[in-house]
Amino acid sequence: MRRLVLERRSHTPLALTLASPLLAVALTMLSATLIFAVMGHDPLNALYIYFVLPLSDAWGLQEVAVKATPLVLIAIGLAMCYRSNNWNIGAEGQYVAGALAGAAVAIATHGQPNGPWVLPAMLLAGVVGGALYGLIPAVLKTRYRANEILTSLMLVYIAVLLLDWLVRGPWMDPQGFNMPQTVVFEPEATLPLLLEGGRLNLGSLIMLAVVALTTVLVLGTLKGFEITLVGEAPRAARFAGFSEKRLTWLVFAVAGGLAGLAGTLEAAGTVRQLQPEFAVGYGFTAIIVAFLGRLNPVGCLIAGVFLAVTFIGGENAQIMLQLPLDATRVLQGLLLFFVLACDTLLLYRPRLLHNTHA
Amino acid sequence: MPNLMAPPAAQEVGRSYGPTAAVPLMQVHQLVKRFGTLVANDHIDLSVAAGEIHALLGENGAGKSTLVKMIYGLLQPDAGQIFWQGQPVALPNPRAARKLGIGIVFQHFSLFDNLSVAENVALALEERVPLASVAEQVAALSRTYGLPLEPKREVWRLSVGERQRVEIVRCLMQDPRLLVLDEPTSVLTPQEVEGLFETLARLRGEGRSVLYISHKLEEIRNLCETATVLRHGCVVARTDPRTESAAGLARMMVGGEVAQVRHQPTCDKDAPVRLAVHGLALASEDPHGTSLVDLSFELRQGEILGIAGVAGNGQDELFAALSGEWLASKAEQVVFDGLPIGRNDINARRRRGAAFVPEERLGHAAAPRLRLSDNALVAGHATNGLVRGGFLQRKHMLGWVDAVTLAFDVRKAGRDPEARALSGGNLQKFVVGREVLRRPKLLVVAQPTWGVDAGATSLIRQALVDLAKEGASVLVISQDLDELFEIADRIAVIFHGRLSEAQPVRGLTREAVGLLMGGSSTPPTPRCAT
Numbered sequence: 001m002r003r004l005v006l007e008r009r010s011h012t013p014l015a016l017t018l019a020s021p022l023l024a025v026a027l028t029m030l031s032a033t034l035i036f037a038v039m040g041h042d043p044l045n046a047l048y049i050y051f052v053l054p055l056s057d058a059w060g061l062q063e064v065a066v067k068a069t070p071l072v073l074i075a076i077g078l079a080m081c082y083r084s085n086n087w088n089i090g091a092e093g094q095y096v097a098g099a100l101a102g103a104a105v106a107i108a109t110h111g112q113p114n115g116p117w118v119l120p121a122m123l124l125a126g127v128v129g130g131a132l133y134g135l136i137p138a139v140l141k142t143r144y145r146a147n148e149i150l151t152s153l154m155l156v157y158i159a160v161l162l163l164d165w166l167v168r169g170p171w172m173d174p175q176g177f178n179m180p181q182t183v184v185f186e187p188e189a190t191l192p193l194l195l196e197g198g199r200l201n202l203g204s205l206i207m208l209a210v211v212a213l214t215t216v217l218v219l220g221t222l223k224g225f226e227i228t229l230v231g232e233a234p235r236a237a238r239f240a241g242f243s244e245k246r247l248t249w250l251v252f253a254v255a256g257g258l259a260g261l262a263g264t265l266e267a268a269g270t271v272r273q274l275q276p277e278f279a280v281g282y283g284f285t286a287i288i289v290a291f292l293g294r295l296n297p298v299g300c301l302i303a304g305v306f307l308a309v310t311f312i313g314g315e316n317a318q319i320m321l322q323l324p325l326d327a328t329r330v331l332q333g334l335l336l337f338f339v340l341a342c343d344t345l346l347l348y349r350p351r352l353l354h355n356t357h358a
Numbered sequence: 359m360p361n362l363m364a365p366p367a368a369q370e371v372g373r374s375y376g377p378t379a380a381v382p383l384m385q386v387h388q389l390v391k392r393f394g395t396l397v398a399n400d401h402i403d404l405s406v407a408a409g410e411i412h413a414l415l416g417e418n419g420a421g422k423s424t425l426v427k428m429i430y431g432l433l434q435p436d437a438g439q440i441f442w443q444g445q446p447v448a449l450p451n452p453r454a455a456r457k458l459g460i461g462i463v464f465q466h467f468s469l470f471d472n473l474s475v476a477e478n479v480a481l482a483l484e485e486r487v488p489l490a491s492v493a494e495q496v497a498a499l500s501r502t503y504g505l506p507l508e509p510k511r512e513v514w515r516l517s518v519g520e521r522q523r524v525e526i527v528r529c530l531m532q533d534p535r536l537l538v539l540d541e542p543t544s545v546l547t548p549q550e551v552e553g554l555f556e557t558l559a560r561l562r563g564e565g566r567s568v569l570y571i572s573h574k575l576e577e578i579r580n581l582c583e584t585a586t587v588l589r590h591g592c593v594v595a596r597t598d599p600r601t602e603s604a605a606g607l608a609r610m611m612v613g614g615e616v617a618q619v620r621h622q623p624t625c626d627k628d629a630p631v632r633l634a635v636h637g638l639a640l641a642s643e644d645p646h647g648t649s650l651v652d653l654s655f656e657l658r659q660g661e662i663l664g665i666a667g668v669a670g671n672g673q674d675e676l677f678a679a680l681s682g683e684w685l686a687s688k689a690e691q692v693v694f695d696g697l698p699i700g701r702n703d704i705n706a707r708r709r710r711g712a713a714f715v716p717e718e719r720l721g722h723a724a725a726p727r728l729r730l731s732d733n734a735l736v737a738g739h740a741t742n743g744l745v746r747g748g749f750l751q752r753k754h755m756l757g758w759v760d761a762v763t764l765a766f767d768v769r770k771a772g773r774d775p776e777a778r779a780l781s782g783g784n785l786q787k788f789v790v791g792r793e794v795l796r797r798p799k800l801l802v803v804a805q806p807t808w809g810v811d812a813g814a815t816s817l818i819r820q821a822l823v824d825l826a827k828e829g830a831s832v833l834v835i836s837q838d839l840d841e842l843f844e845i846a847d848r849i850a851v852i853f854h855g856r857l858s859e860a861q862p863v864r865g866l867t868r869e870a871v872g873l874l875m876g877g878s879s880t881p882p883t884p885r886c887a888t
Contacts, residue, residue: 007393007394220749220750221748221749221750222735222739222745222748222749222750223748225732225735225739225750228728228732229725229728229732229736232725232726232727232728233721233722233724233725233726233728235718235721235722236721236722236723236724236725236733236736238683239681239683239704239714239716239722239723239736239737240704240735240736240737240739241682241703241704241705241708241740349394351394
């Protein structure tokens with residue numbers, strides 16, 4: 001008789017830390033092959049459309065960067081929360097709250113003579129708006145011990161409905177034929193494009209700067225160590241003299257601020273107005289990005305690009321194979337499942353045992 | 359494998375000592391248990407005769423607990439056989455073991471705090487018995503065996519010693535032939551230990567057997583007629599402990615000589631006071647914790663003050679209040695070198711020259727999954743120059759790990775492994791060394807050698823003694839009286855969050871400390887001998 005047992009590892013080899021997400025991607029591809037085959041498509045062709053085609057021309061590459069920008073920004077903030085055992089699920093709400101704060105500046109200054117200060121003011125407002133919105137579950141957690149998973153998630157619906165009400169009510173474009181949308185932002189309130197013939201804008205460069213800054217923060221500073229220690233061993237963090245409460249506020253504010261920045265960049269750079277469909281779920285997909293990226297900023301960059309490819313690939317597949325958009329969501333869900341499952345291998349070693357006892 | 363079907367002859371398992379019945383009550387033959395690559399039990403032979411108290415001796419990690427868990431059906435052996443009264447038996451679960459007549463009292467009790475003594479006992483019974491008759495039986499058993507218990511009392515009101523009695527009575531309800539006791543005296547006062555020994559003698563007189571697990575050598579020499587010594591998962595000796603010296607038993611356990619701690623207790627009443635605690639009162643943040651009540655003491659330069667006490671009498675709270683993990687209500691309640699620091703946080707206290715070693719190695723003193731260099735940062739980020747302008751100085755961190763490793767003989771694989779990869783003794787050397795190497799003016803240390811091997815124990819105790827000799831003040835919170843009598847200059851006892859007056863170790867007896875640990879009022883004060 002044989003049985004499979006999981007043995008706790010005494011330490012985790014570095015190679016495995018890197019291999020685990022790759023294995024998860026491979027398993028997701030394998031599952032995708034099966035799903036495509038069951039749906040009656042040529043799996044190889046479908047995989048090509050999903051994962052290769054988006055990277056095969058300049059327009060596709062630009063689109064990948066445009067989609068990756070909010071994903072990576074949000075995921076980096078979430079990674080800091082998750083590293084310190086703060087389960088912020090509400091990035092989508094913080095993303096919308098930031099976009100609303102940024103858009104408020106754009107709408108208030110609309111149609112007036114403005115200087116170049118409008119865009120920085122929008123970005124600042126977005127960061128502050130997202131951070132304040134992110135602080136709500138943090139304060140509820142530290143003050144009333146309310147579970148942050150529930151509160152942050154419920155705040156998503158509040159933010160999305162607030163957006164819906166604003167674009168149908170006070171912020172509706174008077175010349176918009178009663179469509180639920182705001183005015184199209186003026187040039188001073190939009191991000192400059194980086195290339196002709198595409199949507200790539202300054203936001204992607206800002207995202208890269210954030211990746212560089214947070215990498216230094218997480219790996220090289222005492223604050224980064226504090227974030228890790230609070231998550232790894234809360235009592236040891238107390239022994240080190242770190243305040244868990246203040247850190248909870250900090251990571252929620254940072255995550256909210258980065259999500260708010262992402263929301264403002266998306267509104268000012270890509271969409272250039274607000275509509276009810278503005279909240280497309282970047283805040284939720286970023287949870288996958290954070291875990292796939294090993295809760296590390298550079299990892300989040302790689303994972304964010306990968307998830308962005310599946311978005312573009314999904315759109316392609318919708319057009320070329322008439323695959324429903326839900327197929328993309330299924331793939332993303334499978335990916336998160338496999339990432340978390342493969343992480344078990346980091347902590348445990350599987351072994352096949354011969355059972356000598358009958 | 360035919361030899362598994364019949365019990366091995368006595369010669370095969372080695373000669374037996376003491377009172378031997380023709381057939382041993384319980385015998386294990388060539389028992390093997392592996393955990394991954396670690397062989398926790400490597401072909402163990404053990405034979406317990408009827409009516410004997412048999413000691414199972416060994417250091418932490420020698421494999422005692424693994425062996426006992428197999429005897430009780432909690433673990434299944436990878437090879438080998440257990441015999442009961444000469445017959446091979448399989449013990450797939452504890453119920454099967456209980457049915458044979460094996461009872462066990464673990465080091466960590468498994469009682470429901472909110473239920474009464476009788477209810478706890480009734481829950482463990484196989485058949486349904488009315489609570490009233492359980493209470494009667496408990497009362498009868500506790501009279502017969504000298505285990506005073508009040509059946510209707512809730513467990514949370516009981517002292518640690520009383521809880522152990524509940525566990526023993528619960529075993530006796532099953533009328534066991536073999537009673538296994540896992541480190542039973544580590545939580546008891548000396549008086550409670552004596553009471554326990556009387557009970558065990560009575561059980562032996564009835565022809566029952568006791569398997570007594572301990573690493574306290576004097577106890578075993580007084581109590582047991584046979585001892586099996588384990589080291590690194592192997593049986594290294596079977597002996598009559600009454601004919602061996604304590605040092606001889608220690609050599610068998612450790613496999614070599616253990617350095618003696620050199621310490622001359624001092625009693626210098628003129629040395630300046632380093633730490634003064636006045637009327638410290640602190641409500642515990644933990645709902646099951648013990649609040650500190652009007653606690654006062656003084657600790658002088660060059661002195662080691664021992665705080666004795668049974669676990670759960672406020673030691674954790676005292677450590678938290680002294681370290682600054684919890685703040686006192688008034689700054690003046692804790693005075694360090696003349697400065698009130700009761701409202702200062704732990705890092706402000708560290709910067710003034712205080713250092714701390716908490717009781718829990720993994721999770722409190724160190725983060726298990728972080729490397730040693732990161733764990734150097736846990737206690738030293740504010741004081742050791744490991745951080746400049748908010749940036750980590752990795753080179754300095756690694757250098758600090760190397761320095762601690764060298765000074766405290768920390769054995770580890772690689773230069774900078776994760777904390778959880780170290781053995782208990784080596785990690786303890788690291789977390790103590792991390793503080794001692796800073797040359798602090800004040801060191802507060804809780805349970806410095808809890809669950810640590812003999813070599814590390816003597817090294818750590820010597821380091822504390824040497825630190826005090828250089829003029830530092832050391833406060834040792836420990837449940838281990840042997841430890842306190844070995845290294846402390848004065849001893850105070852904490853009981854229900856109150857602290858007794860500290861007495862010089864010279865002229866102090868274990869019995870006197872034991873009485874205080876049990877909550878009796880202060881015995882007559884022996885004066886400082888000059």
